Amino acid sequence: MANKKMQKKAEQKAKRVARKTAKKHPVLFFVIVLLVVAIVGCCILHKKKIITIPFLNKFIPQENELTVDSKGGAFTSEDITAIKDSDLSIHFLELGNKYTGDSTLIKVGNTEILIDAGSRQNSAGTIAPYVKQFCTDGVLEYVIATHADQDHISGFVGTKEHTGIFESFVCQTIIDFPLTDKTSQVYQSYVEKRDAEVQAGAVHYTALDCWNNANGAQRTYTLSDGITMNFLYQKFYEEKTSDENDYSVCMLLSQGENHYLFTGDLEEKGEASLVENNELPKCVLFKAGHHGSKTSSTSALLEKIQPQIVCVCCCCGSDEYGAKPENTFPTQAFVDRIAEYTDKVYVTTLATKDEVGFTSMNGNIVITSNDGVVAVRCSNNATLLKDTQWFKDNRDCPQPWQ
Ligand SMILES: [Zn+2]
Numbered sequence: 001m002a003n004k005k006m007q008k009k010a011e012q013k014a015k016r017v018a019r020k021t022a023k024k025h026p027v028l029f030f031v032i033v034l035l036v037v038a039i040v041g042c043c044i045l046h047k048k049k050i051i052t053i054p055f056l057n058k059f060i061p062q063e064n065e066l067t068v069d070s071k072g073g074a075f076t077s078e079d080i081t082a083i084k085d086s087d088l089s090i091h092f093l094e095l096g097n098k099y100t101g102d103s104t105l106i107k108v109g110n111t112e113i114l115i116d117a118g119s120r121q122n123s124a125g126t127i128a129p130y131v132k133q134f135c136t137d138g139v140l141e142y143v144i145a146t147h148a149d150q151d152h153i154s155g156f157v158g159t160k161e162h163t164g165i166f167e168s169f170v171c172q173t174i175i176d177f178p179l180t181d182k183t184s185q186v187y188q189s190y191v192e193k194r195d196a197e198v199q200a201g202a203v204h205y206t207a208l209d210c211w212n213n214a215n216g217a218q219r220t221y222t223l224s225d226g227i228t229m230n231f232l233y234q235k236f237y238e239e240k241t242s243d244e245n246d247y248s249v250c251m252l253l254s255q256g257e258n259h260y261l262f263t264g265d266l267e268e269k270g271e272a273s274l275v276e277n278n279e280l281p282k283c284v285l286f287k288a289g290h291h292g293s294k295t296s297s298t299s300a301l302l303e304k305i306q307p308q309i310v311c312v313c314c315c316c317g318s319d320e321y322g323a324k325p326e327n328t329f330p331t332q333a334f335v336d337r338i339a340e341y342t343d344k345v346y347v348t349t350l351a352t353k354d355e356v357g358f359t360s361m362n363g364n365i366v367i368t369s370n371d372g373v374v375a376v377r378c379s380n381n382a383t384l385l386k387d388t389q390w391f392k393d394n395r396d397c398p399q400p401w402q
Contacts, residue, residue, distance in 0.1 A: 074379055075364070075366075075377075075379050079377060079379075080133055080134075082368070082377075083107075083134070083366055083368055083377065084107070084134060086368035086369060086370050087108070087109075087224075087227070087255070087369055087370055087371065088106070088107070088108050088227055088253075088255055088368065088369040089105075089106070089107045089134070089366055089367065089368045089369075090104065090105075090106050090253070090260060090285065090366065090367045090368075091104065091105040091106070091107070091130075091134070091364060091365070091366045092104055092287070092311045092313050092346075092348055092364065092365040092366075093105065093126070093127055093130055093313075093348070093364055094126065094348050094349050094360060094363060094364055094379075095118060095119045095120075095123040095126055095127065095155070095348075095349070096122065096123050096125060096126030096127075097119060097120055097122060097123060097126075097357075097358065098315050098318060098320075098349075098351060098356070098357030098358040099118075099119040099120055099151065099315060099318075099320060100118075100119055100151060100291050100313070100314040100315045100318060100320060100321075100329060100349075101116075101118020101119020101120070101123065101150075101151035101152060101154070101155075101313065102115070102116040102118050102119075102146070102151065102152050102264070102265075102287075102291075102313045103115070103116050103117050103118055103123070103127050103155060103313075104116060104262065104287065104313070105130075105131055105134065105135075106229075106253065107134050107135070108223040108224050108227050109223070109224045110137065111141045111142075111223050111224065112131070112134065112135040112139070112140050112141060112142075113140070113141065113142040113143070113144065113223075113229065114131065114140050114142075114143050114144070114165065114169075115144040115146065115251070115262055115264075116144070116145060116146055116152040116153070116155075116264070117145075117152070117153065117154065117155030117156045117164075117165045118150070118151040118152045118153070118154055118155060119150070119151040119154065119155075120150070120151075120154050120155075121154045121155065121157050121158055121159045121162070121164070121186065122158075122159055122161070122162050123154060123155040123162075124154075124155040124156075124157075124158035124159065124162040124163060124164045124165055124168070125158075125159075125161065125162030127155050127165060128162070128163065128165060128168040128169075130364065131165075131169070132168075135169065138169055138170055139169065139170045139172060140165075140169045140170070140171050140172065141172050141173065142172070142173045142174075142175065142221070142229070143156075143165070143166075143171045143173070143174045143175070144174075144175045144176065144249055144251065145174070145175075145176040145177065145190070145194075145249070146176075146177065146248045146249045146262075146263075146264030146265065147177045147180065147244055147245060147247045147248045147249070147264055147265060148177060148180040148182035148184075148187045148190070148244060148247070149182070149244055149245070149265065150184065150186045150187075152264065152265070153186065153187065153190045154186050156190055156193060156194070157186060157189040157190055157193055164193055166193040166194060166196070166197045167193070170201075170202075171197050171202050172201075172202055172203070173202065173203050173204075173205070174194055174197065174198070174202050174203070174204045174205075175204075175205050175206070175207060175209075175210060175217070175231070175249065176194070176204075176206060176207070176249065177206065177207065177237075177247045177248065177249055178206040178207060178208040178209075178237045178238060178247070179236065179237065179238070179239075179240065179247050180244065180247055181240075181244060182244065203216065205217035206237070207231050207237055207249040207250070208237040208238060210231035211231055211232075211233045211237065219231050226255055226256055227253070227254070227255045228253070228254050229251060229252075229253055230251065230252045230253070230254060231249070231250070231251055232250040232251065232252055232274060232277075232278045232280075233250075233274075233277045233278060234246075234248075234250055234266065234270050234273040234274040234277060235270075235273040235277070236248075236269075236270055236273065241269065243267055243269070243270075244265075245264070245265035245266060245267045245270070245290055245296075246266060246267050246269055246270035248263060248264030248265050248266040248270060249264060250262065250263045250264065250266060250274055252278075252280075252281075252283075254281075255369060255372065256372055257281075257372070258284045258369060258372055258374065259281045259282070259283045259284060259285075259305075260283060260284060260285040260286075260367075261280070261283045261285070261286045261287070261305055261307075262287050263287070263289050263296075263301075264289075264290075265289065265290040265291070265293075265296070266289055266290070266296060267289075267290060267293075267295045267296055268295055268296070268298050271289065271296065271297075271298050271300060271301040272298075272300055274301065275300050275301055275304055280301075280304040280305055281305070282304075282305060282306045283305040283306070283307050283308070284307070284308050284309060284367075284374055285307065285308070285309045285310075285311065285367055285374075286305055286307035286309075286310050286311075287310075287311055287313065288310050288311060288312040288313070288330065288334065288338075288345075289301070291312060291313060291314040291329045291330070292312040292314055292329040292330025292331055292334040292335075292347075293329060293331055293334065294326055294327075294331040294332075294333035294334060296334070297310075297334050297337060297338060298337070299337055299340075302337055302338070302340070302341055306341050307338075307341055307342055308341075308342050308344060308374075309342065309344045309346070309367060309374070309376060310338055310342060310344065310345045310346070311345075311346050311347075311348075311365050311367070312329065312330045312345065312346065312347045312348070312385075313348050314329035314330060314347060314348065314349065315329070315349045315350070315351045315357075315358050316329065316330065316347045316349060316350045316351060316361050316390055317329075317350065317351045317390055317394060318351035318357075318358075319351075325394065325395075328394075330345070330347060330385070332395055332396060335385075335395055335398060336398045339398035339399075339400045339401050340400060343384055343386055343400070343401050344376070344384060345384060345385040345386070346361075346362045346365045346376065346378065346382070346384070346385065347361040347362055347385055347388075348360075348361060348362060348363065348364070348365060349361055350390060360379065360380035361380065361388065361390070362378040362379075362380055362381060362382060362383065363378050363379035363380030363381070364378065364379040364380075365377075365378050365379075366378070366379075386401045
């Protein structure tokens, strides 16, 4: 009773103060009322997702959309907050053009790793803004370039209009391929920009330095409690080959029993050497070898890693490497081998016949892990490869997927 009386008194007092203020300072009163209406209005519009004010996410409880598709080609601010808050996130990026290539961002707390920056120099204009959403301090703690082909290193260089990754971020530790036979202009520019970053304070190791724990490099880097980045060995770190792809740097990311494998564009011989020289565990995630080509993701490797999720970085169905179906990614041979282990296959981009030449397939694909629970989230949609129209029109459905 006493409480109610006091509450009534307080309300009456507040009303009296408001009336007095309105009389004494009519303009001030009007401004205050306007401000309150504006703030409440913004909160309602933000909650209904009509407008987005990231700042408000801290104060308005968000629904958990961890396994829900985000349609429309971009992540919502709720998606981005949930991804940032996860223990670990792995992002397979779209590259802003019709060319196949790789760029993978890994985020563990405030530590970011960027593996490759393909597919062309103008991809820097797509990769940098995407990465900045998640790497807010402008520092990439680790940059890995798997091999010297343009579809993996061009974005590090950039163009006049689109500043390259080396210049857009402070890159602390750069790890790349010990061997290459490339003499291309883009490779030379890559070396120039990389060395400029080293002049500015970055450290540079090869994957062989890492494997050997040599020159200050480490085979294993601890990224946070229980999450490690482990460089693997394959013989083409120190043996010449005619296939540039086989020089690829290979890395295993581990969180307890959850493992995630990245092998660049490693081909059959490289994969055989990888299997021979490392105790490969079963993997939650495998970045499809060489964009889903027929000559990678071999049975010898898949038998060991038995992947649960496979992400293909390519412009699906593009005739960039010839129009024959066996040369368009992801290939039938790849699909047939992967189908033995999983149907959870995702693809970033889709080739189109219009003058733009590409659109999103799944879009940017993000794998998150929280306390070991793994979820997939895609910026366009999370349709499995086997359920896409492109697959139905262009590939035979292997028996395990039927
Ligand atoms: Zn490639």
